[in-house]
Amino acid sequence: MSALDTASAPVGRSDPGIGRPLARFSGFWKWLGVLPFFLFCALFLLAPIVTLTDGAFRAADGGYTLDNILALSSPNIVASYSLSIRLSLVSAALGTVTGLLLAYAIILGGLPAWVRPVFLTFSGVASNFAGVPLAFAFIATLGRLGLVTIVLREVFGFNLYATGFNLFSFWGLALTYLYFQMPLMLLVITPAMDGIRREWREAAESLGATRRQYWTMVALPLITPSVLGCFLLLFANAFGTLATVYALTGSNYSVVPIVLFQQIRGNVLYNPNLGYALALGMVAIMVVSNVLYMILRMRAERWHK
Amino acid sequence: MSFLKLSAVSKAFGANVVVKSFDLSVRKGEFVSFLGPSGCGKTTVLRMVSGFERPTSGAIEIGGRDVTHLPANQRQIGMVFQSYALFPNMSVFGNVAFGLKIAGASKPEIASRVKEMLDLIQLGHLADRYPYQLSGGQQQRVALARALAARPQVLLLDEPLSALDAKIRVSLRDDIRAIQRELNITTIFVTHDQEEALTISDRVVVMNGGIAEQCDTPHEIYNRPTTRFVAGFVGKLNNIPAIVVDPDAGTVRVESDVVTLEPRAVAGRKAGDPIVLALRPEAVSMGTRSGDVVLEAKVQEVYFLGSVIRLKVAAAGVSLSLDIFNRADAPPPDVGSTTHVSFSSHAVIVLDS
Numbered sequence A: 001m002s003a004l005d006t007a008s009a010p011v012g013r014s015d016p017g018i019g020r021p022l023a024r025f026s027g028f029w030k031w032l033g034v035l036p037f038f039l040f041c042a043l044f045l046l047a048p049i050v051t052l053t054d055g056a057f058r059a060a061d062g063g064y065t066l067d068n069i070l071a072l073s074s075p076n077i078v079a080s081y082s083l084s085i086r087l088s089l090v091s092a093a094l095g096t097v098t099g100l101l102l103a104y105a106i107i108l109g110g111l112p113a114w115v116r117p118v119f120l121t122f123s124g125v126a127s128n129f130a131g132v133p134l135a136f137a138f139i140a141t142l143g144r145l146g147l148v149t150i151v152l153r154e155v156f157g158f159n160l161y162a163t164g165f166n167l168f169s170f171w172g173l174a175l176t177y178l179y180f181q182m183p184l185m186l187l188v189i190t191p192a193m194d195g196i197r198r199e200w201r202e203a204a205e206s207l208g209a210t211r212r213q214y215w216t217m218v219a220l221p222l223i224t225p226s227v228l229g230c231f232l233l234l235f236a237n238a239f240g241t242l243a244t245v246y247a248l249t250g251s252n253y254s255v256v257p258i259v260l261f262q263q264i265r266g267n268v269l270y271n272p273n274l275g276y277a278l279a280l281g282m283v284a285i286m287v288v289s290n291v292l293y294m295i296l297r298m299r300a301e302r303w304h305k
Numbered sequence B: 001m002s003f004l005k006l007s008a009v010s011k012a013f014g015a016n017v018v019v020k021s022f023d024l025s026v027r028k029g030e031f032v033s034f035l036g037p038s039g040c041g042k043t044t045v046l047r048m049v050s051g052f053e054r055p056t057s058g059a060i061e062i063g064g065r066d067v068t069h070l071p072a073n074q075r076q077i078g079m080v081f082q083s084y085a086l087f088p089n090m091s092v093f094g095n096v097a098f099g100l101k102i103a104g105a106s107k108p109e110i111a112s113r114v115k116e117m118l119d120l121i122q123l124g125h126l127a128d129r130y131p132y133q134l135s136g137g138q139q140q141r142v143a144l145a146r147a148l149a150a151r152p153q154v155l156l157l158d159e160p161l162s163a164l165d166a167k168i169r170v171s172l173r174d175d176i177r178a179i180q181r182e183l184n185i186t187t188i189f190v191t192h193d194q195e196e197a198l199t200i201s202d203r204v205v206v207m208n209g210g211i212a213e214q215c216d217t218p219h220e221i222y223n224r225p226t227t228r229f230v231a232g233f234v235g236k237l238n239n240i241p242a243i244v245v246d247p248d249a250g251t252v253r254v255e256s257d258v259v260t261l262e263p264r265a266v267a268g269r270k271a272g273d274p275i276v277l278a279l280r281p282e283a284v285s286m287g288t289r290s291g292d293v294v295l296e297a298k299v300q301e302v303y304f305l306g307s308v309i310r311l312k313v314a315a316a317g318v319s320l321s322l323d324i325f326n327r328a329d330a331p332p333p334d335v336g337s338t339t340h341v342s343f344s345s346h347a348v349i350v351l352d353s
């Protein structure tokens, strides 16, 4: 790069017009590596948002209308948003807490060295295990006739379903989500956990702090921004989940993606423009949670540049 | 009366014994350094004192109380780490206040003590800064203040200066010593830099392979090392091979000359034993009149170091280093010239061959 610049400098001095294209060319090369990213963003992030924003404000005949947006306030759609948000919040919270504890145990718990790679590898697989196979796996284990349910009943005399547990319920769904949420949390929080230095704990303990005081006063504040970020990621992950819910509960649990799915694929409820509006609502929720996250993060990280 | 006492402390990691029967007795207010090569167990001993490692055997006492099985957070110890280890989420004030807060001190109490400590390290004006906004030297000062704020019984420093550049190293070293004297706090300072250890310590423990080879004042360690390792590790040494002639008379033969040493220097050796006469560079002088042992020498190399000139000469079949003071009116000898060097037989350290 600098060789190019030097070579072009004398020419540039006598005639500024000649050196320029070369410089611009080298400037272009600098950006070449990230070009696919921008292309990708434009094609699969910006373009869809533009399309669905436009579609959300159009009627079936192509004219502009506010009907779709107004339809979002109809009771069953409000209910589906509410269900989606609650389910995502609960499963993200469960995933965050359990994943955090798991990460603590694996990274700072003094377990043998081989434990960590085993868990991380397994988590890499499990965090991507969703949809129909996951739903089937849970039905086969914790369904009414699932293996675990039967073993509990026959061997231990414990009737799981008599306790009010139902795999095809809100909490059953949350539990199923946990299967990929917890490993995902483990994967994304591991770097932050690795960043916690042993000296901090030792400094705190030598100053009289208990393990608990060290965690509440030093370690947790330090990883809070990362934990918030991971929580948001888990929230988004759950919010977009369609196949797992559908396979598990059919359309009994109308989370937003299912309602949306019905609008664009269904026969009875076919209304793609309402589907656009629903998707726009999801985008809005993601934007709000991201902004919230950034504000929280800035406040939590005021000790950083 | 010892304040900090280690009795036959050993530590093994699995089959690997890294500290072997370590004894140490430190007086109240004393400044003791651990000096030794990497991996000799300095940090491990320190971590046993602080409570982060359990001794495999032996006992540790602080202020007359057996703390061997006391958890680290009840030992009232101030620690300073090589990597500063300030809490990044707290300001300078917050860091220094941490121990006081844990101890349950009142707000005004904390404020006045923190101010006192920050004045002590001369960083009162930076109380609101965060660690990332400080230089390494400043961070280490804050770490020192943090360690001292809650009035610990013992201050432990593990290579606190190793991450700093040379100038700051020296000034902070002197400050640490001054503050330690002012507070009269019992201190252990770990380093692998001999100059550092010799400069600031009341006593130095020279460690090697998990063993305390010698524990004495810097003057004794330097001038009367008791083991070959200590002699070689601390300071530069000239080694002149010799043969014992008569141990009772203290005579030894260097090349063809017979030299008389103090008889106790060769006590316990037999006639004909090969030994090494070790000499510090500053104990050897040019000319024939600076001691009772005179050797013929040929100048091999001249290093001009400023106030001191270090010469390398060939004498007694080996190469010797010697230091002479620089004088404006006397240029150093030429390389290749022949001369005499002399030294006092009292300055000789006798070592096994």
Ligand SMILES: Nc1ncnc2c1ncn2[C@@H]1O[C@H](COP(=O)(O)OP(=O)(O)OP(=O)(O)O)[C@@H](O)[C@H]1O
Residues within 6 Å of the ligand: B013, B016, B018, B036, B037, B038, B039, B040, B041, B042, B043, B044, B045, B192
């Ligand atoms: N937790 C541990 N498990 C196993 N071996 C250890 C452990 N801690 C230290 N050791 C070993 O003990 C020996 C002494 O280590 P230590 O850290 O005390 O040395 P040191 O004198 O402080 O060295 P340095 O100057 O490099 O800091 C080393 O060989 C090290 O590998």
Ligand SMILES: [Mg+2]
Residues within 6 Å of the ligand: B042, B043, B044, B158
């Ligand atoms: Mg060490």
